[in-house]
Amino acid sequence: MALTEEGIIEVEGMESRWVRLASGAKAHYMTSGTTGPAVLLLHGGLPGSSGTAGWRFMAPFLGANGFRVYCPDMPGFGLSDTREEYWPDGLHSHVDFIHEFVTALTLDKFHISGNSMGCINSTNYVVAHPERILSFALIAGDIGDVLPEGLRPARKVELTAYDGTEEGMRSMMSAIIYRGEAISDDLVKMRFAAADRNKQSHARLWPSILEYARLQPWRDPNIGARLTTKNRLDKLTIPGIYLYGTEDVLIPVEWGYEQEKVLPSVQFFYPEECGHQGQTDRPDLFNPVFLEFFRDGQVSRRTADAAGVSKHRPELPERIARA
Numbered sequence: 001m002a003l004t005e006e007g008i009i010e011v012e013g014m015e016s017r018w019v020r021l022a023s024g025a026k027a028h029y030m031t032s033g034t035t036g037p038a039v040l041l042l043h044g045g046l047p048g049s050s051g052t053a054g055w056r057f058m059a060p061f062l063g064a065n066g067f068r069v070y071c072p073d074m075p076g077f078g079l080s081d082t083r084e085e086y087w088p089d090g091l092h093s094h095v096d097f098i099h100e101f102v103t104a105l106t107l108d109k110f111h112i113s114g115n116s117m118g119c120i121n122s123t124n125y126v127v128a129h130p131e132r133i134l135s136f137a138l139i140a141g142d143i144g145d146v147l148p149e150g151l152r153p154a155r156k157v158e159l160t161a162y163d164g165t166e167e168g169m170r171s172m173m174s175a176i177i178y179r180g181e182a183i184s185d186d187l188v189k190m191r192f193a194a195a196d197r198n199k200q201s202h203a204r205l206w207p208s209i210l211e212y213a214r215l216q217p218w219r220d221p222n223i224g225a226r227l228t229t230k231n232r233l234d235k236l237t238i239p240g241i242y243l244y245g246t247e248d249v250l251i252p253v254e255w256g257y258e259q260e261k262v263l264p265s266v267q268f269f270y271p272e273e274c275g276h277q278g279q280t281d282r283p284d285l286f287n288p289v290f291l292e293f294f295r296d297g298q299v300s301r302r303t304a305d306a307a308g309v310s311k312h313r314p315e316l317p318e319r320i321a322r323a
Contacts, residue, residue, distance in 0.1 A: 002186060006079060007193050008052050009186050013060030014071075021100040025086040028079035029072040029101070030055070032063025037134065038110035039294060040102065041071045043078075044141075044277065045117025045209055046176065047162045047202060048169055048191025050078030054115060057182075057283040058290060065291055067111075072101050074121070076201040078194050087201035090208035091117075092223050095124050102132065111294045115139040115277060116250075120212055127232045135239040135297065137290055138266075140248055140276050142213045144229035146262050149214060153254040164199075166192045178247050178275035179282075233263070240266040241293055241319060243286065243307065245274030260312055267299075267319035268310040296321075 002010050014030045021027050030051040039062055043054030051059075051071030059069045073080045075088040075097050088094060098121065102110065111134045114122035119141020126136050162172045169192045173183050195202070210216045211224070218224035242263065244256030253270060260268045271278060271285050279286045285307045292299045298321045299307070309315060 011056045019104050025081045032059040032069040033067050036066040038107045039067045039069045040112045042114035042118030042121045044115050047195035058279050061287045076198050076205045088205045094121050098125050111135050113137040116141045138242040140244050146229040146233050151258045153252045176276040182280050243269045245278040246272050248276045250276040267316045270308040
């Protein structure tokens with residue numbers, strides 16, 4: 001791999017694009033595929049995250065198999081607009097950004113997925129705009145107050161806080177990505193540059209992520225009320241699946257078990273040898289699961305078994321094919 005003039009790693013099958021939003025913000029995104037249903041993939045929230053960093057293994061695969069895939073850089077990340085008036089002031093502003101983004105690209109109906117913070121953003125967008133969603137797939141994140149308080153498990157290891165250096169970026173990535181060979185020098189450089197570029201706007205967003213995870217109280221209860229998921233996410237009939245890696249050290253897999261209890265209409269999977277960024281660790285599992293689910297509404301028996309379909313409760317027959 002090598003960095004482009006925009007400072008992005010070269011990924012075959014992914015193209016860099018820009019769009020002007022109704023708010024005036026200039027939004028950057030990566031895209032794959034030119035025909036078929038639309039898929040929106042949302043990246044995580046640690047420093048240096050971006051559409052490229054989060055989805056470089058899945059987006060080209062889906063694009064080559066009949067989908068139009070869009071991976072935006074969320075405000076505060078990647079090549080997002082750094083003008084202060086477009087900094088995120090909380091996760092609610094990410095919901096607004098997503099709506100502006102899909103409207104600007106005329107995506108009236110689409111599949112949506114997200115990892116970590118992207119799981120939060122997918123959850124919040126699905127709850128806010130269910131009329132736009134064909135189906136959703138979540139990966140290792142938080143789902144709001146639909147869960148009772150006091151259940152969150154402790155991390156398996158204490159992650160080293162990002163210290164603003166390239167070596168610190170590599171250390172942070174090594175903690176969340178199980179497959180070490182997926183962390184290249186160019187990837188570290190791209191993420192380091194993105195983190196440095198967005199450090200002020202990211203710092204403003206971060207408290208909202210902690211509030212949503214109920215690690216600290218909401219500064220504005222009105223925002224907390226806007227982002228509530230209780231009696232909303234669990235009531236949706238939109239097709240959904242959820243994948244949670246068994247080797248996740250940032251938010252251990254036990255958190256997935258708790259989420260499964262309150263989402264009876266969502267099919268869970270627990271892939272092995274898979275950390276917090278599962279789509280990077282196990283594209284051999286995640287890619288076919290997503291392809292089959294978005295294409296057919298079901299995951300085949302063979303793929304489901306390989307991906308660690310949940311044994312914590314009976315399978316959902318509408319999500320898992322019999323053969």
